[in-house]
Amino acid sequence: MNREDFPMLQKDIIYFDNGATTLKPKCVIDKMNEYYLHHTSNIHRGDYDAAIQTNELYDGVRNIIAQFIHANPEECIYTSGATMSLNMVVFGYMKKHLKKGDEVLLNKAEHASNVLPWIRLSEEIGIVIKYVPLDENYCLTLDNIQKCVTDRTKVISLAHVTNVIGDVRDVEAIGNYCLEQHILFCVDGAQSVPHLPVDFQKCHMDFLSFSGHKMCGPTGVGVLVARKELLEEMDPLCYGGGMNSFFEEDNSYELKEIPIRFEAGTPPIAEVIGLGEAIQYLMNIGMENIHKHEMELKKYLLEKVSSIPNLVVYNQNSDSGIFSFNIDGVFAQDTSIYLNHYHIYVRAGNHCAKLLKDEIGIKNTVRVSMYFYNTLEDVDRLVDALKNSDNLYQIVL
Amino acid sequence: MDDNLRREIILDNYQEPFHKGLVDEDGYCKVNTSSKSCIDNLDFILKIDCGIIKDIRFDGEACAISTSASSILIRKLIGKSVEEAKEILTHYKNMINEKEYDENILGELNVYDEIYKQPNRKNCALLPDVAIEKLLGGLNNGSRKNQDDGFKTC
Numbered sequence: 001m002n003r004e005d006f007p008m009l010q011k012d013i014i015y016f017d018n019g020a021t022t023l024k025p026k027c028v029i030d031k032m033n034e035y036y037l038h039h040t041s042n043i044h045r046g047d048y049d050a051a052i053q054t055n056e057l058y059d060g061v062r063n064i065i066a067q068f069i070h071a072n073p074e075e076c077i078y079t080s081g082a083t084m085s086l087n088m089v090v091f092g093y094m095k096k097h098l099k100k101g102d103e104v105l106l107n108k109a110e111h112a113s114n115v116l117p118w119i120r121l122s123e124e125i126g127i128v129i130k131y132v133p134l135d136e137n138y139c140l141t142l143d144n145i146q147k148c149v150t151d152r153t154k155v156i157s158l159a160h161v162t163n164v165i166g167d168v169r170d171v172e173a174i175g176n177y178c179l180e181q182h183i184l185f186c187v188d189g190a191q192s193v194p195h196l197p198v199d200f201q202k203c204h205m206d207f208l209s210f211s212g213h214k215m216c217g218p219t220g221v222g223v224l225v226a227r228k229e230l231l232e233e234m235d236p237l238c239y240g241g242g243m244n245s246f247f248e249e250d251n252s253y254e255l256k257e258i259p260i261r262f263e264a265g266t267p268p269i270a271e272v273i274g275l276g277e278a279i280q281y282l283m284n285i286g287m288e289n290i291h292k293h294e295m296e297l298k299k300y301l302l303e304k305v306s307s308i309p310n311l312v313v314y315n316q317n318s319d320s321g322i323f324s325f326n327i328d329g330v331f332a333q334d335t336s337i338y339l340n341h342y343h344i345y346v347r348a349g350n351h352c353a354k355l356l357k358d359e360i361g362i363k364n365t366v367r368v369s370m371y372f373y374n375t376l377e378d379v380d381r382l383v384d385a386l387k388n389s390d391n392l393y394q395i396v397l
Numbered sequence: 398m399d400d401n402l403r404r405e406i407i408l409d410n411y412q413e414p415f416h417k418g419l420v421d422e423d424g425y426c427k428v429n430t431s432s433k434s435c436i437d438n439l440d441f442i443l444k445i446d447c448g449i450i451k452d453i454r455f456d457g458e459a460c461a462i463s464t465s466a467s468s469i470l471i472r473k474l475i476g477k478s479v480e481e482a483k484e485i486l487t488h489y490k491n492m493i494n495e496k497e498y499d500e501n502i503l504g505e506l507n508v509y510d511e512i513y514k515q516p517n518r519k520n521c522a523l524l525p526d527v528a529i530e531k532l533l534g535g536l537n538n539g540s541r542k543n544q545d546d547g548f549k550t551c
């Protein structure tokens with residue numbers, strides 16, 4: 001789908017590393033260039049034409065985001081990416097509201113950015129992290145979550161879609177459960193918001209984090225969505241220009257309203273504008289269509305690889321475009337280098353999910369992560385390369 | 398060097414690496430080395446007696462190049478004095494980085510003399526060098542400390 005929109009795809013490459021970052025359509029690049037070429041200016045300060053134009057575009061992106069994930073515009077904060085968004089939740093809100101002994105439920109398939117901040121907070125204030133066991137397919141079930149909840153459980157924090165197994169968590173059911181139990185529900189949407197419809201309000205999410213660059217947008221920009229009441233109680237991590245109403249010699253000061261309060265200093269203006277364009281681009285394609293296409297690719301890929309005997313697949317049953325595997329006896333990085341020989345771009349490693357090894361029994365995997373611009377022919381070329389991998393070391397060495 | 402011979406030496410050392418697996422004995426110092434550009438992650442331990450390298454061992458997860466280079470380097474360095482080892486490492490590093498080096502000193506390590514053609518793999522080949530240099534460097538500055546994992550200072 002829409003391959004002609006992507007300058008990178010004019011080269012003879014098969015890009016299967018969309019979990020790490022996605023390619024950028026020309027409209028996004030053009031929109032950012034337009035800012036740099038025709039109306040460069042800072043936001044919220046200038047009275048001249050270029051600044052007014054930039055303000056309108058920059059502020060308008062909040063409405064686009066709100067429409068995209070079903071939230072109110074003032075609940076959407078521009079950040080530098082999902083990692084920063086999650087850190088803002090943990091150190092801006094949780095640090096202030098949790099106390100020693102309070103329990104936070106995570107699981108071992110989570111990305112570092114949804115584990116390490118909590119570990120750090122545990123060191124700082126003594127919260128207790130509990131890891132909900134995954135099922136036999138390395139998936140997280142509501143049943144297993146419920147078994148771990150105690151009267152000390154204050155937060156459940158999880159990825160909507162995990163970045164190695166690619167399982168889609170039932171965030172609507174989990175969100176409903178959290179609402180009933182008065183547990184805060186924190187969702188890492190980095191691998192879901194780009195790939196399938198996400199509804200912040202319907203799923204009763206309290207916090208939702210995602211990155212622009214994983215959804216056809218630029219690097220350096222992301223979003224934190226949070227319920228307004230929570231934002232009112234959240235501390236900014238960064239103080240400076242743009243976020244204060246006044247400050248005086250006697251140390252008195254007042255912060256601006258939300259969401260501006262959380263956006264100190266000059267933000268990544270071109271990137272925010274680019275993100276807005278990327279979201280509109282995705283909405284025009286339709287998130288249902290994107291998910292459906294990825295599932296067709298995944299089904300086709302699984303059928304094709306089932307005849308390759310020396311392939312170990314770790315996520316047969318997950319409903320996303322992520323496919324994690326190893327060639328038996330071959331280090332993941334060597335497989336990745338081998339595939340690069342055929343211009344097939346994949347990712348080898350632990351993918352920042354360093355606790356997952358405890359569940360799947362291996363540290364490193366090869367990850368194919370697909371997007372709407374991938375095709376059945378891309379899959380065929382991957383499968384051909386894997387079928388003929390007997391000569392892997394002749395190519396790699 | 399003939400490509401098939403080169404590949405055979407690397408593969409032999411990858412599939413049956415020399416001194417892979419650590420030991421829990423007194424007299425070793427230990428270092429962990431990981432690459433910032435890839436997923437290689439190896440532990441090295443080294444034992445020195447009277448200025449002579451008595452043993453080096455390694456363990457961890459790494460690609461064919463890192464693993465085989467560790468194996469070949471370790472075989473080359475055991476029994477050498479610290480000074481001899483440092484000289485070998487200097488020539489090895491120079492070869493990987495396309496600087497002047499003496500191929501007669503390097504022996505089997507010459508299998509990596511064309512690794513510069515794959516720039517992203519230079520770090521893989523250099524990983525054991527970085528680790529062993531760190532261990533040897535520790536001899537001079539006295540920075541080696543008892544580690545929590547039980548390996549004692551040399």
